[in-house]
């Protein structure tokens with residue numbers, strides 16, 4: 001159920017420590033249903049950690065995160081997750097179909113049932129990758145692997161899709177395809193999307209909301225508003241990549 005008092009993503013004074021280091025400090029925001037959030041910040045800013053808090057994989061030392069009014073991690077079936085693909089072991093010996101079916105299960109599928117195969121094929125069709133079903137993961141290009149993981153994230157028709165830098169290592173055209181696919185999924189389902197990106201121009205163009213992070217939340221809101229202020233300068237410390245920051 002989605003309603004304004006049960007936002008898909010709610011962070012309430014969330015702080016996270018790894019040992020002595022505080023990597024997230026007092027993060028609070030609400031993301032409304034149907035929003036497309038771009039999460040930006042320099043390397044090591046805590047972006048992946050924030051996504052892991054939302055998934056319930058990292059527990060804050062203070063504050064809390066709630067998804068649709070329930071504690072993070074309580075309803076994994078409502079969440080689709082695309083991990084950082086640069087960390088994925090490309091030699092993993094599985095077919096695309098098996099990878100997508102694993103999105104319907106809590107464990108790796110030893111035998112794929114017909115209804116699972118049908119759902120996986122549909123999800124692959126929806127991301128323009130029906131022809132990849134029987135291909136093995138080591139044989140995929142970066143863009144194909146990205147589509148396979150996107151199909152895996154969407155196969156259960158989640159209400160919230162979390163993506164950890166899915167465009168890194170993928171060419172520009174494929175990155176535009178990724179946004180198109182996500183926006184189409186949102187139009188069909190009303191789902192909410194939160195995605196880590198390093199491309200501020202794409203964030204400005206596609207996102208309804210942007211969160212500028214560097215341990216603290218330096219800005220949150222519509223891109224035009226946030227980028228007009230000094231949030232980027234405070235988070236990045238300098239405007240070091242003018243081609244990316246020319247938003």
Ligand SMILES: Nc1ncnc2c1ncn2[C@@H]1O[C@H](COP(=O)(O)OP(=O)(O)OP(=O)(O)O)[C@@H](O)[C@H]1O
Pocket residue numbers: 018023041042043044045046047048049050
């Ligand atoms: N499990 C962990 N144990 C200890 N330190 C960690 C752990 N995970 C992340 N960190 C540290 O927390 C900080 C934030 O890391 P995180 O991966 O969240 O940043 P990020 O913004 O996603 O970075 P990048 O853009 O480089 O992927 C970094 O200094 C990182 O080294």
